[in-house]
Amino acid sequence: MRNMIEANTAVKVRTWPGRVPAHVGIIMDGNGRWALSRGLPRIEGHRRGVEALRVTVRAAIEFGLRYLTVYSFSAENWSRPIEEVSDLMGLLKRFIRHDLGELQKAGVKVRVIGTRENLNPEILALLEEAEALTAANTGLTLIVAFNYGSRQEIAAAARMIAAKAASGVLAPAEIDEDFFAEHLDTAGIPDPDLIIRTSGEQRLSNFLMWQAAYSEFVFVPIHWPDFDRQALADALTEFSARERRFGGVTLSHQSAKVGG
Ligand code: FPP
Secondary structure, X not given: OHHXXXXXXXXXXXXXXXXXXXXXXXXXXXXXXXXXXXXXXXXHHHHHHHXXXXXXXXXXXXXXXXXXXXXXXXXOHHHOOXXXXXXXXXXXXXXXXXXXXXXXXXXXXXXXXXXXXOXXXXXXXXXXXXXXXXXXXXXXXEEEEEEEOHHHHHHHHHHHHHHHHHOOOOOHHHOOHHHHHOOXXXXXXXXXXXXXXXXXXXXXXXXXXXXOOOOEEEEOOOOHHHOOHHHHHHHHHHHHOOOOOOOOOOHXXXXXXXXX
């Protein structure tokens, strides 16, 4: 991987000591500001955002990521003006119709996380088609967080577990972290090693809150439509230089008093 990336002079990677994260989550922020700063309608920012997503998925495959989760529509995004919501739904439909063939050819497995209740039947059918068609693929898993919110996901898991306990099939003592995680939408997917957020904002916005307990964060000052292969390479480079301790201490720090 390192050689492949360093051999390509178009991508400047300062250090890449072979530590490629298995799972990267991306909060694709700043489409609206990108458009407004150019005097364009917000939808144009979202359109360019889809293009940035295509480029990023191709780069994620090339760089050897195993999982890529993208925050495409949050449970809170329904509060946007109806025209913008409708534009975003249109883009999602077009993305699946237009790109599913390429994703399938590249061996990408599509998975969708988020609440499916009350979704438009056409969107639901498309999401299910994308998952079914690619279910057996073994390449990159592309996780589309759509109508997704971490608090809703955690509350839903708690409801499922409470129902099992109430019906007597589960003893409360059996509920541990792994058991809880198996009831989240991300069951079976390793936690994200790295979360990238574009547009300079530095918050999680209800994205993968349980799963991000030990994620590294990289905040990128550019807006999402400007994100590209080089920007992903730079974020991976920054990740590779981080020391992850998962609350413990590393050998080099064992004689010093350090925190988590
Ligand atoms: C944030 O920009 C982005 C979103 C709310 C949606 C992300 C959507 C895309 C990249 C395109 C659609 C995705 C798919 C899978 C088809 P913002 O509107 O919050 O920007 P702002 O903060 O500058 O207003």
